[in-house]
Amino acid sequence: MKAGIIGGTGKMGKLFAPVFERAGYEMIVSGRSTAVTNADIAETCDLVIVSVPIRDTVRVIGEIAPLLGKDQVLCDFTSLKVAPVAAMLKSEAQVIGLHPMFGPTLSSIARQTIIMCPARITGTMLSDLRGIFLHEGAVCTIATPEEHYRMMAIVQGLTHFVTICMADSIRRLGIDIGKTGPFMSPVYQIELSLVGRLLSQDPALYADILQENPFVPGVLAACRSAAGELSEIVQGGDPAAFAEFFSRDTRHLGTYCERGLELTDALIECMVKK
Structure with missing residues (x-):
């Protein structure tokens, strides 16, 4: 063969x-x-x-x-x-x-x-x-190819969009990444590593993933809506409104919240050992 x-x-x-x-x-x-x-x-x-x-x-x-x-x-x-x-x-x-x-x-x-x-x-x-x-x-x-498209809009499209937005927010704020080191939490280090991983690769790949999937625009619309609502709640200063927003997502993710905590704890432990 x-x-x-x-x-x-x-x-x-x-x-x-x-x-x-x-x-x-x-x-x-x-x-x-x-x-x-x-x-x-x-x-x-x-x-x-x-x-x-x-x-x-x-x-x-x-x-x-x-x-x-x-x-x-x-x-x-x-x-x-x-x-x-x-x-x-x-x-x-x-x-x-x-x-x-x-x-x-x-x-x-x-x-x-x-x-x-x-x-x-x-x-x-x-x-x-x-x-x-x-x-x-x-x-x-x-x-099926159609099922793949729908899932990739979330698994890749949403993930890469949020990661790129984090990178661009840091740029817009004029933040020197090196100066954040002494203040770095494990979660920030993980997030920043994901940013660095993505930006170290070919932008054409991510352009295609975000621009060629017809289901990505709908996903990004939901992301913008969520960001807008959360921004209003944060600026409003109402802890109860924030707790309700937070709890809706906790209920939706269900048991994956605990699993995510366990996985990231294990990852942080590996980072500490290194």
Whole structure:
């Protein structure tokens, strides 16, 4: 069996190539500086994976789609699923969208989530592909491209929006991050680390996640509404109004509040030990 990763010279490709090699695939990759072309992969590989920037994904899929046959499997690794899956379905290949819910800076996919969006694929091939990830210790979630879009608007869109807003608020206030060090609480350190992690990466990735998902605007509208209401309550100085706002969210999150406390306590303990 042969598998190929288009864009496989990138970090995500380098993370996943050994995963498929350990599963018994002969791996080849293409990239800007490789002799192997995208067409070579499409014409010779049983499993074809597209791992290129989001804005290039549909175009690249369109270029290779006519080269694929019914016995091949076509996948992608992008954060968006509806348009890439639709583009892949124009080929004759079996199709499944994949979204690793983690960055390529990790050394392993163990205990990490991979979203799988089967569109046109046999049960055997789906089971085999899922088995490869499970064998590596990953967690697999099956979803439709539409379900994926809705969840990513929250899991990625809302999270990244709030993180970027925190960074920009610090900039607007003219705060010297270094001077906050002597005043740093564990929670602030965690939040600031998330800001630094995001800003150290490619802005095009986050632009695509926020701008290309049609469900993100609705999520951001809810975020703006929540921020506006909370701002009014804070400026109003009424502790009872704040407690009611706070309690509504506590009730909605339910038992996850305690779980979140436990997880962050464990994280803080690890930070202290280092």
